[in-house]
Amino acid sequence: MNDKSGATRRTVLTGLTGIAAAASIPLGATAASADVDAVDQPRVYACDEWGARPPDGTPVVVNSRPNKIIVHHTAFPNTTDFSLDYAFRNSRDIQDLHMDDNGWMDSGQHFTNSRGGHVTEGRHGSLSALLRGRTMIQGAHCVGQNSQAxxxxxxxxxxxxxxxxxxxxxxxxxxxxxxxxxxxxxxQEIYGHKDFNNTLCPGGLWNRLPELRAAVADALG
Structure with missing residues (x-):
């Protein structure tokens, strides 16, 4: 299956489980709420910073906000290399797999979180859309949820x-x-991949979703 049919994440994991690259955009340029922000913008490395390939087409802009977050795991080996350099290499590996093996137009996920805690943009345009807070980029990470999660x-x-x-x-x-x-x-609208598709993803992270929801709510004050 491919992006256009709403495919799942990369095929290799299922058993286990025109907008350009976003540049650095100042925090506070746009936000979803008029209230004072409770959460500071984390450092997110845009596609051009980690050396992403150009997408094979134009990512689709969804003219509405997402209504949920879906947590995944890559099912890649548990590296002990927590460096930023590794996080960048991992992002390139994921994109190569999604484009070359799955035949997708770009990385399927919107963002990637490394074992060292480095966050990178996945699908081109996701970071720019997030910082504006009004639209989202259609992904290819979860069947039935790619235009809303x-x-x-x-x-x-x-x-x-x-x-x-x-x-x-x-x-x-x-x-x-x-x-x-x-x-x-x-x-409370934070879920795991297995909540929607037949997969083991995100593994043990799924059991920690109640803890994650509570921690996020606490961070938001």
């Missing part, structure tokens, strides 16, 4: 009980809180 890949394999590194967890909490703030998403 922000997909976050968390690097690693958590279906066999491996612990989530604290840096990655902290980053996930902060980033989900920022997404909720920008788009007006209720923290």
């Amino acid at each position: 922000i997909g976050i890949e968390n690097d690693g394999s958590y279906h066999l009980g491996a612990p989530v590194p604290q840096a990655q967890w902290n980053s996930l909490v902060q980033f989900c809180a920022f997404i909720c703030q920008q788009y007006g998403v209720n923290p």
Whole structure:
């Protein structure tokens, strides 16, 4: 299946589980709420910063806000390399897999969270849309949800009980809180891939979703 048919994440994981690259955009240029922001903008590395390939087509802009967040894991080996350089290489590997093996026009997920807690933009245009807080980019991470849910890949394999590194967890909490703030998403609307599709993804992260929702709500005040 391909993007146009609303395909799932990359095929290799299912058993286990015109807008350009967003440049750095000042925080506060636009926001979903007129209230004072409770959550600071985390550092998110745009596609051009990690060396993304150009998309094979123009990402589709959905002219409405997403109503949920969907958490994934990559099912890649649990590396002990927590560096930014590795996070960039991992983002390139995911994009190559999605484009070359799955035949998708770009990375399927909107964002990727490395085991070291480094967040990178996935599908081109996702960061720009998030910072504006009014539209979203159609993804290819979860069948039936690609036009209404922000997909976050968390690097690693958590279906066999491996612990989530604290840096990655902290980053996930902060980033989900920022997404909720920008788009007006209720923290209770944070789900795992397996809530919608037949997959083991996101492994043990799924069991921690109540904890994640509570931590995000707390971060939002």
